[in-house]
Amino acid sequence: MDEAGGLSRPGRLESCRGQGVRGVTGVGPRFFIDRAVRSERIGRGGFLIIHELARMRTQIVDRITITLSISLWLIAACMEEKDGERQMGNDLSQIHITESWKVLNLQTGTTNAIVRINEGLSSIKGHPSLSNRIGIAMPLPPEISMDDLNSIEDFLFDSSEASNNRFIIAVIITAPEFREFVLYLNDPSDAIKVIENMKRKYPKWQFQYYVKSDPNWEGYSEFLR
Secondary structure, three states, rough: OHHHOOOOOOOOOOOOOOOOOOOOOOOOHHHHHHHHHOOOOOOOOOOHHHHHHHHHHHHHHHHHHHHHHHHHHHHHHHHHHHHHHHHHHHOOOHHOOOOOOOEEEEEEEEEEEEEEHHHHHHHOOOOOOEEEEEEEEEEEEOOOOHHHHHHHHHHHHHHHHHHOOOOEEEEEEEEEEEEEEEEEEHHHHHHHHHHHEEEEEEEEOEEEEEEEEEEOOOOHHOOOO
């Protein structure tokens, strides 16, 4: 059975840096108007001067109003985004993960690989509590069977569910000589626990891994098409 047909889990084939707007400040024209009115030497052009100052006052008030409106809008937008970030990072067990796996054929030189990517994770891509990537690779010796591979895969999925999404499986790559699982998690120490558990449960097989900071999920995004 080829790789695409031997899936163990059908359906699994997958600041606002609000720049502070400075308010317009300055001395309002009322000071000058009052001073002119109080003056005993207004002269023939006095009323024109008062009229012009009043017009300037109206323009400045309008500008201040617009500036304050923009400032309040930016503050509200920043608070809303920050609140969204706090809600997003509160409890990983509350994340709703959609299983929507897509199968891709990847060719590099003369090597063909089958890539399974959970496109359903695109809704939580870049989650602040899943900012580290771990790649778990295992060589595929001639004696390994599809049942062995399915058992290891099921173990990882079961471990992910049991962890309340402390780590999630995003991509599975299968080439003739290896299989690699790409996971996302927050605490790198959790990655070590996953590897140690796999080694204890499957001592017959070898596992290699790396952990890398990937807050933008670049290792996931490169397979999105």
